[in-house]
Amino acid sequence: MSWGFEPDPEYAEKLAWVEEFVRTEVEPVDRVIDHAWNVDDPVRNALIRPLQEEVRKRDLWACHLGPELGGQGYGQLKLALLNEVLGRTHSGPVVFGCQAPDSGNAEILAHYGTPELKERYLTPLLENEIVSSYSMTEPQGGSDPTAFVTRAVRDGDEWVINGEKWFSSHANFASFLIIMAVTDPDAPRHQRASMFVVPADTPGVEIVRGVGVWGHEEEEGTHPYMRYTDVRVPLDHLLGERGQGFAVAQTRLGGGRIHHAMRTVGLVKESIDMMLDRVVSRRSGTGTLADRQLVQEMLADSWIQLEQFRLLVLQTAWKIDHYNDYRKVITDISAVKAAMPKVLLDVVGRAIQLHGSLGISKEMPFGKWAMEAYHMALADGATELHKIQVAKQMLKGREPYEGLFPPRHLLALEQEARERFAHLLEVD
Numbered sequence: 001m002s003w004g005f006e007p008d009p010e011y012a013e014k015l016a017w018v019e020e021f022v023r024t025e026v027e028p029v030d031r032v033i034d035h036a037w038n039v040d041d042p043v044r045n046a047l048i049r050p051l052q053e054e055v056r057k058r059d060l061w062a063c064h065l066g067p068e069l070g071g072q073g074y075g076q077l078k079l080a081l082l083n084e085v086l087g088r089t090h091s092g093p094v095v096f097g098c099q100a101p102d103s104g105n106a107e108i109l110a111h112y113g114t115p116e117l118k119e120r121y122l123t124p125l126l127e128n129e130i131v132s133s134y135s136m137t138e139p140q141g142g143s144d145p146t147a148f149v150t151r152a153v154r155d156g157d158e159w160v161i162n163g164e165k166w167f168s169s170h171a172n173f174a175s176f177l178i179i180m181a182v183t184d185p186d187a188p189r190h191q192r193a194s195m196f197v198v199p200a201d202t203p204g205v206e207i208v209r210g211v212g213v214w215g216h217e218e219e220e221g222t223h224p225y226m227r228y229t230d231v232r233v234p235l236d237h238l239l240g241e242r243g244q245g246f247a248v249a250q251t252r253l254g255g256g257r258i259h260h261a262m263r264t265v266g267l268v269k270e271s272i273d274m275m276l277d278r279v280v281s282r283r284s285g286t287g288t289l290a291d292r293q294l295v296q297e298m299l300a301d302s303w304i305q306l307e308q309f310r311l312l313v314l315q316t317a318w319k320i321d322h323y324n325d326y327r328k329v330i331t332d333i334s335a336v337k338a339a340m341p342k343v344l345l346d347v348v349g350r351a352i353q354l355h356g357s358l359g360i361s362k363e364m365p366f367g368k369w370a371m372e373a374y375h376m377a378l379a380d381g382a383t384e385l386h387k388i389q390v391a392k393q394m395l396k397g398r399e400p401y402e403g404l405f406p407p408r409h410l411l412a413l414e415q416e417a418r419e420r421f422a423h424l425l426e427v428d
């Protein structure tokens with residue numbers, strides 16, 4: 001049996017470099033650019049492109065992918081340790097070529113795209129020459145995708161898409177979108193939809209408005225409300241089989257969820273680090289906040305939550321590497337996804353409280369990070385649905401017992417034990 005909690009020395013060295021590089025080179029970029037995903041912004045490019053080059057030289061580019069796609073093939077466990085560092089930054093994932101939603105969209109294209117589609121979209125996406133959007137949620141249906149009504153109808157050599165989508169993150173920067181649309185309305189519920197790749201400049205693709213979220217400063221929000229009116233794409237822009245949209249979606253959602261969790265570990269760590277700075281510095285009576293036992297409890301609770309969550313994330317990453325099959329870790333990923341927002345909100349909440357009025361102010365990042373917890377409770381599926389998935393798995397194969405009392409009813413167990421050991425008990 002082998003059981004290890006330390007990265008190999010070579011990777012530990014890389015992580016040490018990443019830690020330093022992110023602190024000194026990436027975090028300052030966060031302070032001055034508008035949006036790391038905006039590949040049309042010359043200031044962003046002047047600052048981020050050289051950093052990406054540096055990352056490539058260090059063999060740390062696109063660590064979520066295998067070598068066949070230009071990644072490193074390090075696996076999810078190593079990626080988890082990397083993402084922990086990147087998670088505290090805005091630009092970090094882009095600098096290291098593993099940002100959402102491009103990472104998941106790349107996985108879909110790699111699995112289901114024709115060679116032509118891969119050349120046209122996947123190659124520049126992997127180089128971060130372009131970015132993409134994933135357009136699934138609709139204004140009237142998010143958690144229940146069988147309520148989606150966006151339609152794709154075949155017309156000769158083309159598919160024609162009509163409908164509206166909601167919260168298509170980064171569609172305003174995207175060169176292409178991956179859109180889920182109903183192709184077979186009369187099929188069984190989970191075989192009605194298909195997935196398409198659609199160039200963003202196709203006639204009929206319209207941003208109704210950019211939807212902004214609290215905590216983000218952009219004037220125009222980066223989670224657009226989309227309208228598709230008679231959008232025509234060639235037949236080969238269908239990804240996977242017709243009617244298999246839900247199966248195709250799973251290709252990206254498993255990875256996307258665990259990657260968010262890895263980055264969330266980074267944000268939680270950073271919050272605790274900042275809390276520690278504060279409590280040893282802020283005077284309280286004859287000592288500091290750190291001397292107060294109620295404050296110490298807040299620190300301890302934060303550390304315990306972080307460690308519990310981090311272990312769950314790392315074990316799930318290990319299982320993904322071990323089984324090499326997302327279907328075998330669906331429940332683990334759901335557990336991680338469901339645990340994530342509470343850990344983040346609890347710890348960031350304590351960081352706000354311990355920073356007092358400064359904590360709540362816009363001069364510290366905590367308000368934004370608290371909102372991030374709500375993002376994490378919704379993006380890639382609401383917490384409740386993931387808890388349902390965990391519970392369903394737990395209940396699988398469980399049969400009701402016969403009779404009035406449960407099998408491990410103490411009286412019955414004692415009776416059974418007394419009967420079994422009667423020959424010994426009767427000696428007295």
Ligand SMILES: Cc1cc2nc3c(=O)[nH]c(=O)nc-3n(C[C@H](O)[C@H](O)[C@H](O)COP(=O)(O)OP(=O)(O)OC[C@H]3O[C@@H](n4cnc5c(N)ncnc54)[C@H](O)[C@@H]3O)c2cc1C
Binds near residue numbers: 101133143166380
């Ligand atoms: C930051 C962010 C980025 C996103 N990016 C994208 C993107 O790029 N592309 C995309 O397509 N979508 C994206 N989304 C949308 C996301 O997938 C949806 O928000 C999510 O699926 C929930 O759908 P909804 O918002 O319509 O909420 P609803 O489905 O209306 O659900 C609202 C609430 O109802 C409760 N609820 C719903 N169903 C159940 C149930 N069965 N049992 C118990 N409670 C339930 C939950 O509390 C849930 O939060 C993003 C969301 C966020 C917050």
